[in-house]
Amino acid sequence: MRTEDRSAQRQSTKGKAKSKSRARRSKPGILWRIWSFLWKLALIVVVLCGAAAIYLDQQIAQKFEGQKWHLPAQIYSRSMALYPGAAVSHHQLLAELRLLGYRKVANPREVGEFSASATKVDLWRRPFLHPLGSQEATRVLISFDEQGVSSVSRGSDKRELAVFHLEPMLLDRIIAGDGEDRLFVPRKELPQHLVDALLLVEDRAFYEHHGVNPFAIIRAAFINISAGRTVQGGSTLTQQLAKNFFLTSERSLERKIREALMAIIIDFRYSKDEILEAYLNEVYMGQDKARGVHGMGLASQFYFGRPLTELTVAQQAFLVAVIKGPSYYNPWRYPDRAQERRDLVLRLLMESGKISVDEFKIAAESPLGLRPENRPVHQKIPAFYAQVKKELALRWGDSLLNESGIKVYTTLDPIAQEAAEKAVKDVMGRIGKDSKELQASMVVTDKYGGGIAALVSDRNPGFDGYNRVTEMRRPIGSLVKPFVYMTALEDPKYNLMTSLKDEPLTITNKHGQSWSPLNYDKTFSGRQPLMRAMFKSLNIPTVNLGMAVGVENVVQTMRDAGWREETINPYPSMLLGAVDGSPMMVAQVYQTLADNGRFRQLYTVTDVLDMNNEAILTSRLPSEQAIDPVGAYLAQYAMTRVVAEGTGARLGRTFPGITLAGKTGTSNDSRDSWFAGFDERNVAAVWVGRDDNGKTKLVGASGAMAIYQAFLEQRPPVGLRMTPPDGVIQGYFNSQGSPLERNCAGAIPVPARAGSWNPEPNCGQPLSWWQQLLGN
Incomplete structure (x- = not known):
């Protein structure tokens, strides 16, 4: 081969090498490609999460800042009015207090208590909402005579009251189509021991985390893996609220991610007290036949037959205990199981210093204090409710019962209904x-x-x-x-x-x-x-x-x-x-x-x-x-x-x-x-x-x-007073209806219209001259 041919070949080979080298330098490596993919994927995820967060945020805002629940229409009985002369007997008042869940004691010291003697009732009435305005808790002394109420005096200053009302009895709630029943209780009326017990049992770091607690999730995962089954959850109260409000009970990764994201948004947007209020009014607490019992307000009535504010520490602990499984801890069906769980909650309160050792012992030794199972939490009076619905439609319009949270005050007398x-x-x-x-x-x-x-x-x-x-x-x-x-x-x-x-x-x-x-x-x-x-x-x-x-x-x-x-x-x-x-x-x-x-x-x-x-x-x-x-x-x-x-x-x-x-x-x-x-x-x-x-x-x-x-x-009767109206006099007549003077033989006394009794003098005989002289 000639020299110039070999030189040309070497030049060509060098050129190809340089070209391959440049190609290798311009083509990205594997790490670069991975990095490029990851940051693009991350960007997409961020955009999608942002969009999801915006969408979820709107959903949450609409629920929290609008109407959280469609509250059932509450149907109340009449409010018993007590005043001097009221036709209310001592027996009737005691029966009313029994139905309202008042506690008889030797000396009333708290709201919801009363004492009674043969002619007096010393009562500490609960506060309540009356159509005429809010009524404060008041202690009164009510005295009785044979006619009914003789006097009503205020306990603080002995002042005589013109009229005094007892709170009406909550008869029932007209439920919306979702079947959920609840009584809303604002945060300020939720007992502190109840809140303390809830946080100790369900979410101790509630005030520290931001909706999701990673440490609780990891701890629960280790415990569950060790046990070989699910024995502990890592969800915060906020996550539970998000699930109850917006999600189903489906067990899937997608649902858990949505739950966590919604919990973070809820925690960011709302205060801890707002979250607690929503949770304690939403949480499922049991089943009353076809009705789901939701929230602590209704649960208090369902289990104990009295307002939440009157529950003992032991009763509040039970309500927290039952959250874990209302059916499993049904106190009427499994009283020992329910009491054991309640005592565990009480022990947590004691160990955290929320109650003393003595308070713990007293509470743990107390019975569950349930309402009698045969005393329903809502009154089954279909004929009366039918009449109420008919009247509401005629006087207030067909759509009234579709409105949330209305309160209907009726004329029903619970004692009369029970007697009838x-x-x-x-x-x-x-x-x-x-x-x-x-x-x-x-x-x-x-x-x-x-x-x-x-x-x-x-x-x-x-x-x-x-x-x-x-x-x-x-x-x-x-x-x-x-x-x-x-x-x-x-x-x-x-x-x-x-x-x-x-x-x-x-x-x-x-x-x-x-x-x-x-x-x-x-x-x-x-x-x-x-x-x-x-x-x-x-x-x-x-x-x-x-x-x-x-x-x-x-x-x-x-x-x-x-x-x-x-x-x-x-x-x-x-x-x-x-x-x-x-x-x-x-x-x-x-x-x-x-x-x-x-x-x-x-x-x-x-x-x-x-x-x-x-x-x-x-x-x-x-x-x-x-x-x-x-x-x-x-x-x-x-x-x-x-x-x-x-x-x-x-x-x-x-x-x-x-x-x-x-x-x-x-x-x-x-x-x-x-x-x-x-x-x-x-x-x-x-x-x-x-x-x-x-x-x-x-x-x-x-x-x-x-x-x-x-x-x-x-229902012992109150005798008719038979007070004659103007125009009625006492008349006297014979058996044929002819008017007679009062002292005439055979005169029969009966009430009469003033114009119908015009007796002739001297029992129908003409007056003698001396009777006329005397003006008889």
Whole structure:
């Protein structure tokens, strides 16, 4: 090979080498490629995490700064009013305090305690929210006499109070579709021992970490690996809150990452107290049948039947203990297991110096102190709730119950409801034991306010079905008679002793159809005084009187008294009860009669507050003086004789010395048994019959009145005071209804309209000259 060829080849080889060298220097190494990939991946992760954080932050802000929960509508009973002259007995107040969960002690020293002697009650009332404003905790001394409350004085300065209210009883909560039930408790009302115990058990570093505690996670991992199973969790309270609020219980890495990220955001955005408040109102605490119990406020009522602020240290420790497993530590099912877990929490409180050794010993030796399992945390009164919902929709609008946190104050009297339910169950268990088709319903109202105090629509009061109180229509029988007599007594020519015919009677209408009513015993007496015809429930005198005053006028009296839902045909047969109505309609007209002719539309709801405790206003219910009070009073007096010596005499014998008013009623063939009556406090209407309108073999006294009697045995009556209104005087009449002077032989004293008693002097004989001279 030539020299120049070899030289060219060497040059070419060198050029290729240099070119390869430059190529090697320009191509990146493996480390560089890894680094490049990692920082790009990190950038993507940061961007994605940032986007996720922004999204989660918006979710969290919307939840925390908006409405955290849809709080159930809270339904409250009436607030018992105590004042001098109130028709509240010593026995009734003690029963009310029992239902409200007050503790009887020798000397009240704390809120929620009371002591009682034979005539006095020393009470330290809880603070509560009243529709008229917040009521502070107050100690009072309530004194009683035979008429009811005689005085109410404040314990701090002995000042006499014009009126004093007990807190209403929380009856139930109307639950939203998610099935969660809770009572919200703000942070300032959460007991400190409860918070201390929670942090000791669930998250000791709560105030040090920033939502996630890496050391707790690592420690839990080592413990779980050593044990071969999950025995300890590393989640903080904030992580648990994030999971409860936003996530499911799914066990996955993705869910844990989201939980940790949300916990960090929550901790960054909100204070520790806000996080504690949210956690303690959200945490799952047990199951009340179909309802989930959430939060410490409701858990306190569910387990102990009293407010959270009144729990002992031992009870607070139990609530913290049960968080770990509400089913596993169910205190009614596993009391030993629950108490062991509670004592562990108490020991942690002692070891940390939150309670002393002596306090620990006292608490650990105390029983769990649970509410009786047969005393429900919410009252099962479906007929009353149905009426409440109906009234809320009519007066406040259909959408009201969809609002969160509203408070509905009702007229329900828990003692009256309890007595009505027991009376219905006991009597129906006796008279209906051989006839399961026999049914009953009962309405009890507040005599002076017109509020519905109790409702029972089935022989099984808790049954949620056909509402006989409002939906049923049956002939009311002789319950119409007091309105016939009241119509007549509005006319001065009638008085309680006016003589009425009791002879065979036939009435023929314009179509030639005849009607011949009979008395119940199918006998006739010739003539009867008006009052006796009333209390013996005689048919013929009643028809004669109704025809004399005009059937249309009797119908108008019924309408004025509040019979508005059904038309009354002005036929003579209506005078004996050919009028179809419901127990609620009967209660309405008897309420008007008992309240001296003042019509007040019956109602169940007094006030509604929104979630900010502001009143939601609505139109007022009608109220007017619809019937002459004199006629109403005289009819009341005649009804007291029904109980004293008439068809309701058995009731009078059961409560001797107590003035009661009532009227029995029976429809044709004894298909319906009715009773309507009242004492100084309540009006009641009772029906007993069959849904298929079959015969019952009962009359008013043996069926419906038996339930009313049992009701009064459970809830001792307050005798009627029978204070006559203006225009009523003491009159004197003979057996034919003619007015007599007071000292005349045969003069019968009865109340009378002032214009109806104009006796002739000297017992109807002309005065002698010397009597005229003496001015006799």
